[in-house]
Amino acid sequence: xxxxWPTTLLATLLLASVHLASAAEPIKIGSFLTITGPASxxxxxxxKTLQMYVEDINAKGGVKGRKIELIHYDxxxxxxxxxxxxxxxxxxxxxxxxxxxTTTGDSMAVIPDVEKESIPxxxxxxxxxxxxxVKKWVFKTPHTDRMAAAKIYEDLRKRGxxxxxxxxxxxxxxxxxxxxxxxxxxxxxxxxxxxxxxxNKDSDMTAQLTKIRATxxxxxxxxxxxxxxxxxxxxxxxxxxxxxxYQSHGVASKNFIELAGDAAEGVRLPAAALVIAEQLPNTxxxxxxxxxxxxxxxxxxxxxxxxxxxxxxxLMIAVAAIQxxxxxxxxxxxxxxxxxxxxxxxxGVFNMSxxxxxxxxLDAFKIVEVRNGAWKIVE
Amino acid sequence: MLEQLFxxxxxxxxxxxxxxxxxxxxxxxYNASDVVNFAQGEFVMLGAMTAIALLGMGLPLPLAAIVAxxxxxxxxxxxxxxxxxxxxGASVVTxxxxxxxxxxxLRGVALLLWGKGFHTLPPFSGDAPIHLGGAxxxxxxxWVLGVxxxxxxxxxxFFNRTLLGKALLACSFNRVAAQLVGINVRVMLRLAYxxxxxxxxxxxILIAPITFSSYEAGVMLGLKGFSAAIVGGIxxxxxxxxxxxxxxxxEALSAGLISSGYKDAIAFLFVLTVLFFEPTGLFGHKAAERx
Amino acid sequence: MRLAxxxxxxxxxxxxxxxxxxxxFVTVVGASAGLHIILAVGLNLLMGYAGQISLGHAAFFGxxxxxxxxxxxxxxxxxxxxxxAGLLITxxxxxxxxxxxxxxxxxxxAMATLGFGIIVHVMxxxxxxxxxxxxxxxxxxxxxxxxxxxxxxxxxxxxxxAAMLLIVWLSLNLVDSQVGRALRAVHxxxxxxxxxxxxxxxxxxxxxxxxxxxxxxxxxxxxxxxxFVSPDSFNLTVSVxxxxxxxxxxxxxxxxxxxxxxxxxxxxxxxxxxxxxxMLVHGILLMAVMIFLPQxxxxxxxxGTRRLWAAFGPTRLR
Numbered sequence: 001x002x003x004x005w006p007t008t009l010l011a012t013l014l015l016a017s018v019h020l021a022s023a024a025e026p027i028k029i030g031s032f033l034t035i036t037g038p039a040s041x042x043x044x045x046x047x048k049t050l051q052m053y054v055e056d057i058n059a060k061g062g063v064k065g066r067k068i069e070l071i072h073y074d075x076x077x078x079x080x081x082x083x084x085x086x087x088x089x090x091x092x093x094x095x096x097x098x099x100x101x102t103t104t105g106d107s108m109a110v111i112p113d114v115e116k117e118s119i120p121x122x123x124x125x126x127x128x129x130x131x132x133x134v135k136k137w138v139f140k141t142p143h144t145d146r147m148a149a150a151k152i153y154e155d156l157r158k159r160g161x162x163x164x165x166x167x168x169x170x171x172x173x174x175x176x177x178x179x180x181x182x183x184x185x186x187x188x189x190x191x192x193x194x195x196x197x198x199x200n201k202d203s204d205m206t207a208q209l210t211k212i213r214a215t216x217x218x219x220x221x222x223x224x225x226x227x228x229x230x231x232x233x234x235x236x237x238x239x240x241x242x243x244x245x246y247q248s249h250g251v252a253s254k255n256f257i258e259l260a261g262d263a264a265e266g267v268r269l270p271a272a273a274l275v276i277a278e279q280l281p282n283t284x285x286x287x288x289x290x291x292x293x294x295x296x297x298x299x300x301x302x303x304x305x306x307x308x309x310x311x312x313x314x315l316m317i318a319v320a321a322i323q324x325x326x327x328x329x330x331x332x333x334x335x336x337x338x339x340x341x342x343x344x345x346x347x348g349v350f351n352m353s354x355x356x357x358x359x360x361x362l363d364a365f366k367i368v369e370v371r372n373g374a375w376k377i378v379e
Numbered sequence: 380m381l382e383q384l385f386x387x388x389x390x391x392x393x394x395x396x397x398x399x400x401x402x403x404x405x406x407x408x409y410n411a412s413d414v415v416n417f418a419q420g421e422f423v424m425l426g427a428m429t430a431i432a433l434l435g436m437g438l439p440l441p442l443a444a445i446v447a448x449x450x451x452x453x454x455x456x457x458x459x460x461x462x463x464x465x466x467x468g469a470s471v472v473t474x475x476x477x478x479x480x481x482x483x484x485l486r487g488v489a490l491l492l493w494g495k496g497f498h499t500l501p502p503f504s505g506d507a508p509i510h511l512g513g514a515x516x517x518x519x520x521x522w523v524l525g526v527x528x529x530x531x532x533x534x535x536x537f538f539n540r541t542l543l544g545k546a547l548l549a550c551s552f553n554r555v556a557a558q559l560v561g562i563n564v565r566v567m568l569r570l571a572y573x574x575x576x577x578x579x580x581x582x583x584i585l586i587a588p589i590t591f592s593s594y595e596a597g598v599m600l601g602l603k604g605f606s607a608a609i610v611g612g613i614x615x616x617x618x619x620x621x622x623x624x625x626x627x628x629x630e631a632l633s634a635g636l637i638s639s640g641y642k643d644a645i646a647f648l649f650v651l652t653v654l655f656f657e658p659t660g661l662f663g664h665k666a667a668e669r670x
Numbered sequence: 671m672r673l674a675x676x677x678x679x680x681x682x683x684x685x686x687x688x689x690x691x692x693x694x695f696v697t698v699v700g701a702s703a704g705l706h707i708i709l710a711v712g713l714n715l716l717m718g719y720a721g722q723i724s725l726g727h728a729a730f731f732g733x734x735x736x737x738x739x740x741x742x743x744x745x746x747x748x749x750x751x752x753x754x755a756g757l758l759i760t761x762x763x764x765x766x767x768x769x770x771x772x773x774x775x776x777x778x779x780a781m782a783t784l785g786f787g788i789i790v791h792v793m794x795x796x797x798x799x800x801x802x803x804x805x806x807x808x809x810x811x812x813x814x815x816x817x818x819x820x821x822x823x824x825x826x827x828x829x830x831x832a833a834m835l836l837i838v839w840l841s842l843n844l845v846d847s848q849v850g851r852a853l854r855a856v857h858x859x860x861x862x863x864x865x866x867x868x869x870x871x872x873x874x875x876x877x878x879x880x881x882x883x884x885x886x887x888x889x890x891x892x893x894x895x896x897x898f899v900s901p902d903s904f905n906l907t908v909s910v911x912x913x914x915x916x917x918x919x920x921x922x923x924x925x926x927x928x929x930x931x932x933x934x935x936x937x938x939x940x941x942x943x944x945x946x947x948x949m950l951v952h953g954i955l956l957m958a959v960m961i962f963l964p965q966x967x968x969x970x971x972x973x974g975t976r977r978l979w980a981a982f983g984p985t986r987l988r
Contacts, residue, residue, distance in 0.1 A: 036949065038595070040495040073942055079806060079900045080892075081938075084698060087823065088939075092694035105805045109898045112808075127805060170640070170795050172804040172900075179798075197640035197796070201599035203590035204394045206515075207634040210386040227497045227591045238508045238515055239386075259499050259591055262506065415777055462957050469964035472723065476917045477960045479910060484953025491946060602784075602906070609781040644792035647785035654782050655770045663778075 026069040027062075027328045029054070029318065030095030032085045032110070033124075034102035037077035038171065038200060038226060041255075043102040045308030046124055047072060048301050050099065053315050056296075063322050071095060077102070079109035086110040090117050096328035099314040101125050102307075105172045111138055120321075120334045122314040124307070126249075127176050131357040139337055139357045141313040141347060142306075143249065143272065143365055145173070145223075149180040151270035151365045152246045153188035155378070156219055161244070165194035165217035167208055167232060169224035174200070177223035177248055193217045200228050206235045213241050225250030230259035237263035244268065249365070253305045257373055268378065270365045272306040272347045276377045289344050309346030317343055317350065382513035387635040388628065389511060393520035395627020396527045397589070400582040401604025402611070402619035403530060404575040410538065410614050411547050411571030414471055417478040418458065419579055420601020421485040426451045426580025427592035428489055431498045440501070448580040454485070455576025459569045467565075482597070489594035502588040519588045526585055527620065530578065534616040547571060551614070610650050612663025621661055626650070675925060676842060683831050687824060697823040699939055701895065704830040705888050706931035708837045710915040711924055712884030715841060717913070718922035719850065720877045721857035722772060723780045726787030727912050730882040732794060732904030733760045734889025739807045739899045740800055749814045753890040757883055764882030768875040787909050794901035806900025813894035826895050833891060837884055841924045844880070853877055857922075918959060920966025929968040 031050055034043035054070045062068060071093045073085035082101070089095045090113065097120045101107035104127030111130075114121040114137050121138050123130050128144035156164065164185075168178040178195075185192055193215045196208035209232070212220060220243050222232045229251045236245055245267050247256070252271035257264045273280060277290035293312055297304045320343065321336035322328055340359060343350040348364025367378040401423055408416040430447035434440060462477050469477075503522050508515040537544040549557040550567045558564050583592065586600070604619075607626055611618025626646060633645035653661065690696045713727050737756030741747040747755070771782050794801045801807060813820040813829065820829050844850050852873045855863035864870055893899050911934065919930020937955065941948045963970035 035946075036490070036495075036595075040595075041497070044495045074945075074948070078902050079898065080896065080903045083896055083898070084702060084939075085942075087698045088694050091692070091698070091823075105900050105902065108805060108808050109896065109900065112897045129805070170804060172806075175795075175798065175803045176805055196634075197638075198634075199643060203397055203586070204390055204631075206390045207387050207631040208639045210383050210390075211635060211639075214383055227593070230497075231590065234506075237506075238517055240508070240515065255496055259497055261499075409777075415780070462961065466961045466964055469960070472717075472917050472921065473960050473964045476914055477957050479914060480953045480956030480960065482953070483949050483956065487947070487949030487951075487953055490949060606781060606785070609777055613777055640796040641792060644789045644796075647788050651771075651782055651785050651789075654774055654778055654785075658774050658778060660778065 026067040027322060028069045028071060028093060028095040028097075029315070030086075030089035030093060030098045031070060031072040031100035032075050032082055032089065032098070032106065033072060033100050034077040034106065035074035037075075039077050039103050039173075042225070042305070042307040043074075045305045046100075046102060046311035049297065049308040049311040050315055052296065052300060053312060057319060063319055064327060068319070072100070075102075075106050077106065079105045082106035082109050083113065086113055090119055095119070096330065097318055097322070097333060098122070099124070099311070099318055103172055104130060104176060107138075107140075111135060114138060119330055120318070120337055122318055122337070124310045124314055126173060128180070129176070134355060134357050137334060139317075139352065141317065141345065141350070141358070142310040143270075143347060143360055144180075144358065145177040145248075146180045146184065147360070147362055147365055148177060148223075148249050148270045149184050150188075150362060151367060152181075152221060152248075152268075153184060153190055154362075155268065155270075155367045156190065156246075157188055159244070161218040162189055163191050163193050163216055163218045165196070165212040165215060165220045165243075166192060167194075167196045167198065167205065167212065167220060167222050169198060169200040169226075169228050171200050171224070171226075173248075173250055174224040177250075181221060181223065198228060198232070200224065200226055202228065203231065204235065205232050206239060209235050209239050209241060213239060217243060219244045219246060221246045221248075223248045223250070227259060230256055230264075233260040233267060234263045249306065252368070252375075254303045257370055257375075264370045264373075266370060268367055268369045271368050271375070272309060272364065273366055274304060274306045274309045274346045275375045276366060276368055279377050285344055286346075286348070290346055293346055306346070313343075313345035313347050313350070316345065383635065385512055386514040387631045389514040389516055390635075391628035391631030392624055393516060393524065393627070394631060395607075395624035396520070396524045396620075397582075397586050397600070397623070398603040398607040398626050399620040399623025400523060400527045400530070400585065401579065401600050402607030402623050403527075403534060403604075403616055404579040404582070405605055405608035406614055406616050406619045407534065407575040407578060408571050409551070409608070411550050411568055412463075412474075413551050414474045414478065415605065415613075416572075416575065417475060417601065417605075418482040418485060418597075419575065419604060420597030420599075421482045421489075422451050422455060422576045422579030422597075423583035423586070423600050423604075424489060424592060424594065424597035425454060425485060425576075426583035427500070427587040427596065428493050428498065428583075428594070429580075430584045431500055431587065431592065432493065434500065440503070444581075444584045447584060448577050451580030451583075452573045452577040455572040455574075456569055458576075459572035463568065463572065464565065482601070486594055486597065493594060495594065497591045497593045498587075499591045500584065500587040517589065519585070523585050523589070526581065530581070531616050531620050534578075538616070543570070606647075606650065610653060610660055612660030615660075615662045618660060618662035625653075625661075673842070676839060679838070679925070679928075680835050683835065687827055691824055695939070697827045699935060701823065701827045701830045703932050703935040704827070704834040705892055705895075706912075706915060706935050707834050707928045708888040708891075709885055709912055710919065710927040710931040711837055711841045712881040712888075713912050714916045714921065714924065714927035715844065715853075715877050715884075716881040717916050718927070719845060719853040719857060720874055722874065722878070723776070723913070724783040724881075725780050725906070725909050725913065726783035726785070726790070727881075727885055728904045728906070728908035729787040729790035730760050730764060730885035731889040731892070731908070732790060732899075732901070733763070734886030735893040735899045735904065736794065736801060736807075736889075737886070738890040738893040739810050742811050743807060743809055744800070749811065749894060750816075753813075753887075756886050756890050760886035760889075761879055761883050764879045765875065768878040769871065772871075772874045772878060784906065784909070787906055791901055791905050794904065801901070804901055806898055808898045810893050810897045810899070812897070813891070820894070830891055830895065833887065837887070838924060838928060845924065849873060849876060854922075914956070918956070918967060920968040920970075923966075923968055926966050926968035929971070930966065933967055 075082040101123040107123040123140040247269040325332035350359040352359035433443035502519040607623035611622030629646040634642040741752035915930035920926025
């Protein structure tokens with residue numbers, strides 16, 4: 001029996017260390033983003049934002065004394081890979097929660113698995129079908145394409161314009177935006193007089209725009225992202241079409257103005273307040289949040305995009321929910337995300353509920369216009 | 380209506396000349412080695428992105444364009460030396476997969492160097508559209524058109540008038556025979572890669588002000604250039620131009636007159652029909668049957 | 671000999687999930703590799719044996735997937751019936767297409783198949799009312815095999831691997847059959863084959879249709895497994911990847927194609943550790959394999975083990 005003491009001591013130490021290790025075990029947040037492929041410049045901002053803020057949170061001591069570990073994969077904008085990587089996040093990496101999904105296609109593809117495995121998922125994509133109908137475990141932070149369409153129509157109505165020509169790309173973002181524009185048109189008293197398409201990698205859209213020129217359209221709406229909307233904008237100027245041009249929130253970045261150059265003057269679009277943060281009145285509760293995010297991001301990586309902002313919103317909503325739930329228990333965290341009220345993010349003020357898994361209203365969108373090579377808020 | 384149709388034709392020809400310019404590079408390497416170089420689109424991207432980066436460093440545009448072309452030629456030579464030459468003797472399909480690998484590699488390099496954003500070059504002679512009848516065209520499109528015509532002439536003369544060009548062609552017809560008559564096949568092959576990389580870079584620099592560029596820009600341009608080269612009859616520089624313009628016109632006309640959503644499908648349906656009736660493209664060699 | 675290899679392969683496939691039933695890399699990645707093997711083995715019949723390149727193989731894969739997706743979600747067909755309809759539709763289209771398209775050779779054939787792939791892809795994107803457009807079609811019901819509803823990753827592994835083994839077995843037998851010998855003759859010299867009285871057109875048409883059927887079969891399984899289809903799973907990149915699998919593994923060998931399919935599937939999962947350097951490494955690896963093993967991985971591995979065997983194996987002792 002003389003070896004009893006050392007053995008007991010050893011055993012106690014072992015148990016203690018195991019216990020300590022488990023207490024300090026990090027909270028795992030999984031992410032799948034489009035880091036390469038057509039939507040890569042959206043996913044790029046999202047990933048950088050997530051990485052920067054996870055680092056930041058950990059430097060400040062983590063959540064409830066536990067560090068956050070971010071595990072991310074690149075889907076390349078391919079839904080098949082999104083499904084496989086989400087399975088990997090759930091089964092192999094055993095993450096506690098998922099924030100990700102750059103495109104609507106990627107997000108929709110993983111929903112069956114997320115629901116089956118009961119894991120909270122905050123999507124960063126715009127499609128309204130992600131949260132409508134409401135799915136128990138699925139949330140999202142960006143404005144929907146339906147809100148963008150409504151906002152554009154609202155502005156057109158203010159200007160007394162009712163005949164619109166649509167020109168859209170062939171990606172998921174473009175197509176579902178186009179669908180919402182068609183659906184909402186009667187409600188706002190709009191007549192669609194032309195409905196044209198292009199491929200997102202096309203180099204010239206003058207053929208489609210020539211057709212539009214021959215109609216009696218009073219305004220043109222172009223729903224898309226990437227380089228194509230900039231080409232559309234330039235082609236409109238080339239053809240001498242003097243109609244007001246509306247773009248979608250997909251091009252709300254400095255890059256669009258750089259690419260389209262002079263042709264971008266006068267282009268209007270609905271965008272999150274992030275692009276015009278400095279122009280907000282000081283009384284706006286969003287202003288400090290926006291300036292803080294913008295300052296931090298631009299100090300490290302260069303110009304912000306609203307898409308990075310959506311990742312910020314998603315991560316912060318998740319972290320706050322984990323904080324309130326007292327840990328990463330999936331059922332509790334899900335409940336707390338659903339109870340998010342008055343959270344001030346870059347996209348607006350979030351008020352979620354069991355019926356609304358996004359929690360933004362139309363006020364969160366601002367109509368902005370390009371003037372002298374910069375975004376200006378339209379009053 | 381007539382005015383519209385005229386604009387469609389103008390659009391088709393300007394877009395088609397982009398495809399033709401890219402297609403020329405395919406014809407060149409094919410002529411030397413029977414291989415379709417899937418990294419050709421990446422040469423186009425590399426030329427554009429290098430020129431943009433150099434311009435950003437403060438070089439004047441003409442100098443940036445020349446240096447970018449030289450850089451692309453160097454990359455073409457290195458690719459031949461370190462990826463194509465070690466695999467000599469391998470089948471054509473194996474070589475094609477190597478060029479696919481090279482394309483992915485070059486895209487990866489561009490991604491690391493220049494990130495994921497889109498970049499543009501300023502147009503060479505301004506943005507003010509030129510009116511032709513009822514149609515408008517950008518000055519940059521005229522640059523593309525002009526340089527395409529010039530380069531086709533040069534490539535054609537190279538293959539038909541110079542000893543070097545004829546030697547290059549000989550390599551593709553029969554490598555062993557070429558070697559026997561004293562042609563250094565290895566040097567010829569390297570020359571072909573260098574030249575077509577240079578051609579690609581020039582195309583990229585000319586196109587960038589119209590379509591912008593990004594690390595992925597080569598994929599689509601490569602696809603269209605490949606289609607142009609094949610439809611025209613691969614290996615024939617004139618054919619590449621004819622194929623490119625045909626493809627451009629088909630796209631513009633189907634977008635304008637039939638359906639803009641299905642324009643690519645209509646264009647390729649037409650291409651398939653052409654191939655069913657002309658199995659070696661519009662101007663291809665009617666090769667003898669191998670026994 | 672061939673079948674010995676097949677049984678060894680089958681044994682590994684069966685053994686893996688019994689040892690690691692919940693491992694992601696076995697069940698999920700394994701199932702994905704299984705689908706790729708079906709596709710690559712089918713494409714190899716066309717490329718390796720009949721010597722015809724196809725840059726549009728993803729179109730057939732997609733046709734099977736969309737047939738199952740549309741018929742089950744929009745018309746409420748039972749899954750097996752939808753699968754059969756998908757095979758019938760794809761087979762008919764491939765058969766009709768085969769004659770004119772196989773008159774083309776080399777790069778022209780590549781172009782035509784590429785064009786066909788693009789046309790099918792445009793349809794998937796644009797015919798939104800049927801296909802759901804670029805965002806895809808969700809809510810595909812699970813595959814129902816005579817009352818057994820296939821659900822969960824382990825079950826899917828079983829179903830896909832069983833299908834894969836069946837296809838590999840069929841392919842091995844086909845290659846050794848009269849059709850297979852005719853095909854190889856066609857690959858060697860079409861003219862000579864014709865002289866020997868082989869109906870080339872029929873042989874090529876058949877193999878084109880069979881290859882398309884394999885792809886459509888994989889597509890149906892894929893649609894049910896993912897419960898979601900979208901056009902980006904069937905675009906040109908996928909077609910090029912399939913060709914890469916066949917050549918990387920080693921053309922004209924069923925096991926070679928399977929080897930290439932497994933290698934590329936694993937590569938895709940492994941490369942994620944390189945993050946921003948992923949494409950760079952991918953490109954280098956692809957070039958390196960083709961430069962050093964121009965006959966493909968399978969032949970390379972085979973020769974490598976033979977050489978090792980010769981150097982250190984029991985024959986040395988004699």
